[in-house]
Amino acid sequence: MTATTAALATVLAQARPGRLLVEASLWSADPRRLHHELACIAALADLLHVDASDGRFASAPQFTPTALSRLPAVGRPVHVHLMAARPLEQIAAWVQAGADLITVHAEAEHAEEALLTLRDLNVGCGLAVRLDSDPSVVQQFADLIDVLIMIGTPLGTKGTSMAPQAPRRLAEVRALLDAHHSATSIHSIDDGADDGAARWVPIIADGGIRPDTVPSLTLAGAGGVVAGSMLFTSPDPAGTLAWLRSPGGEAP
Template structure:
């Protein structure tokens, strides 16, 4: 049984980048998660290769870039060259998903495939053998959105599908996860949980320690 890993969303504010990273490192976070948004695929704007490059120069933590953009195939290369360890693209975006996955993998980068809350797992089945991570979004876009309980069924389905198909992808969950909902998220099958960094800013190391303990108990119970 592997332990659940935690990633923290880090905001694209260059003046605060180093201090933010140091706080997250001290908290014991496993990975940094960068949201890249184009104002079209989702209504917000944020992130860019320069920001990822600045992060790479600041930390040795793994960096996941979540491309919440319409044409991820046009920009994936730039983020990999900037230092991303994982590039996650959306099934729902306007691109040839298979070719984008091939591009990311050909550059020696790990590839994730993200599914919006209403997207059925069945639509992604043909891509599951080719990806390293399946990212299940469990809330609507925007800060402080609550977890949508029905989305956890998809997480459970992804876990069962991985077992039946003998696939190797890990299951990540992002959106509205709190200390209270974490156990349920893990029980449904999450291997990695993406947290808003603000959750870690109140007693960073203590909270993350509590989250790891709760995840471990849920794993043993499942």
């Protein structure tokens, strides 16, 4: 199960203020009907989101590379959220299994080296920041990442309400990234390197994604959400996904 690098770039380019990317979290799918639910949701979502853990950084082991490799191809990029203290030890297995985008944690060992390794492997690079970490940590990684995940609940938990400080933290990181890339673009113009267009790195909100939390995350500058039970248990997945992309009015 894999999508091309070009397909991933096309999907990420769709993220912009007011138009959220929607990642479908396979953690919320029914394991007994996984292939059926995958086929239904993949036709709607922008990316498939796979949670993976070493069992220590986050307690539940969740998906494995072997499980990912056995999923049928559905034509959507696969985003692996790697909750591991030593991501370098696992990256190769996930790439071989079909990951198109791999997110490692800012709190992990050798996180920068892991991101550089992903770049060398021509795989999308993501960074995740836990709820208990200083948001300013993203600055040192800003030029290495394609996406940023801001965790809004205790890591590795399911069905937990979003922490009230999550939108504020996301807004703070949005401002940090925008200021950094704006400054970088100005330097590029001065150096004659390009047209100076500033990068816009999507911030994906993960945890507690519900009808009453998505609007505040959107206003804070989110570029996407990881939708789990809200999407998989919806009586109208297409309507729910359409609302998530541009939240406004009453949620279905």
